[in-house]
Amino acid sequence: MKKVKEITIFILAVVAVATSVFLIFQTLMPNKSKTTTTAEVKTSTKHSSSSSSTKKQQLTLVALGDSLTHGVGDTNNDEGYVGRIKTKLETKDPVEVKTYNYGKTGDRSDQIKARVEKNTTLQENLAKADVITMTVGGNDLMQVLQQNFLSLADNKLSSAMPQAKENYATKLQQLLQTVRTYNQKAPIFLISVYNPFYVYFPTLTQIQKYTTEWNKVTKAVLNDERPTYFVNVEAKLSEGQYYGRSKETLLKSSTADLADLSDKQLEKVLTNDQEKNDYLSPADHFHPNAKGYDYMTQQLFKTMQKHKSTWLNGD
DSSP: OHHHHHHHHHHHHHHHHHHHHHHHHHHHSOOSSOEEOOOHHHHHHHTOSGGGGGBOSEEEEEEEESHHHHTTTOTTOSTTHHHHHHHHHHHHSOOEEEEEEEEOTTOOHHHHHHHHHHOHHHHHHHHTOSEEEEEOSHHHHHHHHHHTHHHHHTTOGGGTHHHHHHHHHHHHHHHHHHHHTTOSSSOEEEEOOOOTTTTTOTTOHHHHHHHHHHHHHHHHHHHTSSSEEEEOOHHHHHHGGGTTSOHHHHHHHOSOOTTTOOHHHHHHHHTOOSOSSTTBOTTTSSSBOHHHHHHHHHHHHHHHHHTGGGTTBOO
């Protein structure tokens, strides 16, 4: 019991540190609600053929969400997945892509909704969007973990989660409906949440269980708010370099086997400043690093390509 409570304290401490990193990034980094475009000469050259008349030559992408849209942890300073998807789309299709990044670190679903309702510039950009991307839900889940500290420590989150999931479903639906008041046609691509603690504590299974269930709630809500599409990055970002390998491999390589660790050994594990997941940032053990954002972009691109007719074809 003592060890589980220490792990719980560590998890909440990581969340607190991540929140501090959010604020630092917001202070030091330039305003992310900006427009990014390519040179017009590039577009005129690549769209000279007659067949291009049936496709859009310019694409407006509006990104809404939390720190994952903001790009926290991206050492390439490419706005996380937002800058990367712009480059990938322009290289593949090709089309001139204009992006508006409205990611804000620490925001929950209700806070993103409030920003949409208050920011007239955001509303105007939403109205002209051809594509809308979103990251949402991670901070909602972290709030539940924080509010149910004792239940988490005792592995008894099951009593709190049904109501928490219902509340999240309602808030997410309200957010999507608010976005739709400004743009009813543009497809929404929503990226899943993941469990940043999985590689550290593979035996603490309830966090992974409820991360998966959180994503199921998201997918269920999206089914009622079309055209919306779910981009699943949960497994790879949770499991990192252990993805696709047996859990026994992770357990053997992990020093976080609770049954074998003394309190002193556990403390050493919890205070280690080296990231154990190759897809997450060592700065906070929480957000994706450049490799993690590359993977998010890859999955987003694949999903967008499957539904290309919803955003690339001209009116």
